[in-house]
Amino acid sequence: MAPVPDPNNVGGGGGAKRDEATMKVPSKDPKKKDDKKEDDLSEEDLELKQNLELYVERVQDPNPELQKAALESMRQEIRASTSSMTSVPKPLKFLRPHYGTLKEFHQNMAESDLKKLLADILSVLALTMSAEGKRESLGYRLTGSGGDIGSWGHEYVRNLAGEIAEEYTMRQSEEASVEDLMDLVKQIVAFHMKHNAETEAVDLLMDVEDLDLLLAHVDRTNFRRTCNYLTSSAKFLAGPDDMLVLDIAYMIYIKFEEYPNALQIALFLDNMQYVKQIFTSCTDLLRKKQFCYMISRHGITVEIDPEMVADKDDRDMLQDIVNNTKLSEGYLTLARDIEVMEAKTPEDIYKAHLLDGRASSGPSVDSARQNLAATFVNAFVNAGFGQDKLMTVPSDAASGIAGNWLFKNKEHGKTSAAASLGMILLWDVDAGLTQLDKYFHSSDNPVLAGALLGVGINNCGIKSDCDPALALLGEYIDNEDSSVRIGAIMGLGIAYAGSQNDQIRSSLSPILNDAKAPLDVIAFAALSLGMIYVGSCNEEVAQSIIFALMDRSEAQLGDALTRFLPLGLGLLYLGKQESVEATAEVSKTFNEKIRKYCDMTLLSCAYAGTGNVLKVQDLLAQCGEHLEKGDIHQGPAVLGLAMVAMSEELGLDMAIRSLERVLQYGEQNIRRAVPLALGLLCISNPKVNVMDTLSRLSHDTDSEVAMSAIISLGLIGAGTNNARIAGMLRNLSSYYYKDASLLFCVRIAQGFVHMGKGLLTLSPFHSERLLLSPTALAGIVTLLHACLDMKSIILGKYHYVLYFLVLAMQPRMMLTVDENLKPISVPVRVGQAVDVVGQAGRPKTITGFQTHSTPVLLAAGERAELATDKYIPLSPILEGFIILKENPDYRDEE
Numbered sequence: 001m002a003p004v005p006d007p008n009n010v011g012g013g014g015g016a017k018r019d020e021a022t023m024k025v026p027s028k029d030p031k032k033k034d035d036k037k038e039d040d041l042s043e044e045d046l047e048l049k050q051n052l053e054l055y056v057e058r059v060q061d062p063n064p065e066l067q068k069a070a071l072e073s074m075r076q077e078i079r080a081s082t083s084s085m086t087s088v089p090k091p092l093k094f095l096r097p098h099y100g101t102l103k104e105f106h107q108n109m110a111e112s113d114l115k116k117l118l119a120d121i122l123s124v125l126a127l128t129m130s131a132e133g134k135r136e137s138l139g140y141r142l143t144g145s146g147g148d149i150g151s152w153g154h155e156y157v158r159n160l161a162g163e164i165a166e167e168y169t170m171r172q173s174e175e176a177s178v179e180d181l182m183d184l185v186k187q188i189v190a191f192h193m194k195h196n197a198e199t200e201a202v203d204l205l206m207d208v209e210d211l212d213l214l215l216a217h218v219d220r221t222n223f224r225r226t227c228n229y230l231t232s233s234a235k236f237l238a239g240p241d242d243m244l245v246l247d248i249a250y251m252i253y254i255k256f257e258e259y260p261n262a263l264q265i266a267l268f269l270d271n272m273q274y275v276k277q278i279f280t281s282c283t284d285l286l287r288k289k290q291f292c293y294m295i296s297r298h299g300i301t302v303e304i305d306p307e308m309v310a311d312k313d314d315r316d317m318l319q320d321i322v323n324n325t326k327l328s329e330g331y332l333t334l335a336r337d338i339e340v341m342e343a344k345t346p347e348d349i350y351k352a353h354l355l356d357g358r359a360s361s362g363p364s365v366d367s368a369r370q371n372l373a374a375t376f377v378n379a380f381v382n383a384g385f386g387q388d389k390l391m392t393v394p395s396d397a398a399s400g401i402a403g404n405w406l407f408k409n410k411e412h413g414k415t416s417a418a419a420s421l422g423m424i425l426l427w428d429v430d431a432g433l434t435q436l437d438k439y440f441h442s443s444d445n446p447v448l449a450g451a452l453l454g455v456g457i458n459n460c461g462i463k464s465d466c467d468p469a470l471a472l473l474g475e476y477i478d479n480e481d482s483s484v485r486i487g488a489i490m491g492l493g494i495a496y497a498g499s500q501n502d503q504i505r506s507s508l509s510p511i512l513n514d515a516k517a518p519l520d521v522i523a524f525a526a527l528s529l530g531m532i533y534v535g536s537c538n539e540e541v542a543q544s545i546i547f548a549l550m551d552r553s554e555a556q557l558g559d560a561l562t563r564f565l566p567l568g569l570g571l572l573y574l575g576k577q578e579s580v581e582a583t584a585e586v587s588k589t590f591n592e593k594i595r596k597y598c599d600m601t602l603l604s605c606a607y608a609g610t611g612n613v614l615k616v617q618d619l620l621a622q623c624g625e626h627l628e629k630g631d632i633h634q635g636p637a638v639l640g641l642a643m644v645a646m647s648e649e650l651g652l653d654m655a656i657r658s659l660e661r662v663l664q665y666g667e668q669n670i671r672r673a674v675p676l677a678l679g680l681l682c683i684s685n686p687k688v689n690v691m692d693t694l695s696r697l698s699h700d701t702d703s704e705v706a707m708s709a710i711i712s713l714g715l716i717g718a719g720t721n722n723a724r725i726a727g728m729l730r731n732l733s734s735y736y737y738k739d740a741s742l743l744f745c746v747r748i749a750q751g752f753v754h755m756g757k758g759l760l761t762l763s764p765f766h767s768e769r770l771l772l773s774p775t776a777l778a779g780i781v782t783l784l785h786a787c788l789d790m791k792s793i794i795l796g797k798y799h800y801v802l803y804f805l806v807l808a809m810q811p812r813m814m815l816t817v818d819e820n821l822k823p824i825s826v827p828v829r830v831g832q833a834v835d836v837v838g839q840a841g842r843p844k845t846i847t848g849f850q851t852h853s854t855p856v857l858l859a860a861g862e863r864a865e866l867a868t869d870k871y872i873p874l875s876p877i878l879e880g881f882i883i884l885k886e887n888p889d890y891r892d893e894e
Contacts, residue, residue, distance in 0.1 A: 373747035379420035418450025432458030449487030456491025493528025530571030570605030604640020679712030714749025779807025
């Protein structure tokens with residue numbers, strides 16, 4: 001029998017280690033000179049090496065008893081040393097020269113248990129020995145004796161997982177059976193899930209396309225980390241795999257009753273069945289209230305039906321939350337807490353006194369263009385506060401300034417001025433309708449148009465059973481004056497964005513195919529329908545818009561407003577990927593003036609927020625072409641680049657770098673769109689590198705590039721009060737004080753930066769950048785498309801297109817409420833969010849935090865967590881309205 005080494009002494013037990021230093025063999029002996037290699041080994045290693053060589057010989061012995069003992073000893077040696085893997089274990093190192101011999105012997109052995117034992121050992125040796133791509137370790141494992149896979153150590157299991165993935169792909173292409181592999185996969189997944197290697201288990205299952213196995217292996221301890229990894233890897237997978245991965249994450253969350261996370265995924269997948277399932281599975285009414293807050297923030301229309309909530313009173317209360325009726329109240333609570341209720345005038349924003357004399361000594365007469373700018377600044381800055389110093393001043397005080405301000409604007413300027421009242425009273429429907437009522441009796445058409453638009457803005461995102469906006473605006477859709485019609489149509493588009501309201505469709509669709517209707521009315525009707533049916537892929541609306549596009553004459557296709565028709569069509573497919581293909585085919589039959597424009601718009605809308613790399617490449621290819629002056633389709637291609645890439649940080653940074661190149665080499669019409677694309681990528685998130693690029697472009701020799709850059713400076717700083725951008729814009733206002741158009745853009749940008757006195761954000765993403773609100777993105781994209789032709793739209797008489805931004809305006813707050821939905825103040829920590837996906841242990845999720853008491857403001861990339869154990873938040877993502885319930889285990893530390 002082979003001498004079985006003392007198991008306590010395997011791999012260098014205590015005794016040998018102590019003597020190691022003293023027992024080095026002296027190398028003075030000339031015989032040993034050539035044998036330098038042997039020389040480096042300690043005595044104990046030498047003994048191990050000789051033992052192993054002896055075992056190798058014994059394995060080839062004809063006597064099966066000897067073979068068995070040798071294999072057992074070999075196995076013990078290897079197992080004892082592979083438990084940790086920092087360097088190649090000694091037994092594997094010493095057995096390397098014998099790998100070939102053992103392989104050959106294995107081939108010639110007769111089938112027996114011994115052959116299987118040898119296969120097990122060869123499978124482990126193949127870890128360091130087998131040639132690239134041979135997958136020997138896996139081959140021997142499949143012919144071996146099976147047994148516990150983990151006993152050979154982590155590294156072995158990892159290596160096997162890699163080989164299985166390769167083998168699986170090969171067998172799939174040859175259509176061979178993969179059953180034996182799947183048995184191994186089950187063992188490996190079980191091993192990984194037990195040993196905190198969830199990410200590796202998920203990777204292996206993705207490779208072998210069998211994620212359903214996960215459901216059996218997740219437990220309370222690891223399901224969160226598993227789902228985290230699943231949701232964050234979904235961004236990098238091609239469709240339809242990404243949806244499958246999210247489906248699995250949803251099922252796991254439901255299994256462990258983590259309903260808020262499940263709801264997020266259901267909203268991400270835009271799957272109303274799932275949303276319903278969450279409501280029916282959860283029995284706690286308080287938690288359902290929290291779900292309703294999450295749905296209302298996402299901005300979609302959900303009817304709470306008796307299946308979801310049985311009790312009628314509870315149902316009405318939940319429907320109220322979904323309808324967002326509490327938003328205004330919460331926002332004003334935040335404003336009072338931060339003490340910014342005081343109304344601001346445009347002059348407070350311009351801060352002209354900080355500039356040297358040049359600008360302020362300019363023309364002090366009221367120019368209509370400057371008053372129009374002041375109207376917008378006033379509307380954006382005081383948005384939602386319900387009071388300002390231009391429009392809501394009581395009209396009897398000082399002979400009625402409010403009435404006066406309205407008439408300090410020219411014709412179409414009055415429309416924007418009257419509509420600004422809706423913006424100031426944003427979300428507060430009762431007060432808004434009361435204040436706007438006086439303009440409904442005006443005989444002045446632009447004022448009436450503004451009042452109609454104001455009602456739409458005022459109702460933006462707030463739904464109500466009695467549909468006040470539809471009741472008021474419906475009767476003006478077919479008014480003989482086209483400005484009034486546009487006011488009503490655009491108002492409906494804003495008030496009912498995303499609601500898929502069929503009643504409005506039946507009133508607006510006929511306009512599209514009405515030969516007598518003016519082009520601007522048709523354009524806004526298409527746009528409003530796109531907003532109302534955003535992301536719904538509604539075929540009837542698509543048909544109407546397609547026919548409207550086909551009916552346009554050559555001359556009309558050259559008009560700037562015609563751009564809104566393809567955009568309305570694109571919005572129907574926002575983020576819906578392949579669903580757009582049939583419509584895209586039809587668009588190839590359009591007049592060549594608009595064909596490519598339509599193509600780019602459809603592509604960019606359909607893949608918006610998906611991060612699809614192939615589409616980014618297609619769009620970049622379009623931007624690279626050098627074309628004639630008249631081509632306009634490259635603008636939407638550049639915007640599309642930003643729309644597709646904005647969904648995750650990595651793609652976003654790459655898009656910013658690509659746009660730098662496009663700026664250097666692109667033609668003029670591309671350069672005009674690049675600043676807008678940058679504005680979209682970093683909306684309400686002023687990144688310094690983008691700020692510098694835009695600052696440089698805002699002094700560009702081409703005035704259109706400069707205008708785009710200025711508007712984009714406003715967009716990236718929107719609602720942040722960013723001091724650096726505010727300073728840049730002040731300097732620009734003195735630089736361009738003679739150029740009315742550029743100065744107008746500077747003023748608008750200043751209004752954006754101070755939007756809502758710094759309490760609002762335009763970012764369409766929420767819930768830690770996981771969810772993209774389709775209505776918000778629709779509003780932003782519409783504005784950007786309008787900015788592709790500044791001179792005819794925003795600087796022309798359609799400046800009220802700026803109000804489409806209201807769709808994206810949301811308070812960037814976190815407001816905690818108690819079980820009766822009354823605000824309570826608790827301490828929270830607010831800091832930079834840290835990405836902890838796939839990290840070991842329980843890493844901190846925020847860094848560099850400060851402790852405040854709620855309500856608090858969250859800037860881009862910030863996250864909040866409760867700083868007390870007294871309450872338990874009902875949603876893991878602390879944004880918007882958060883319901884807290886008291887922690888029953890909390891003891892006050894006396």
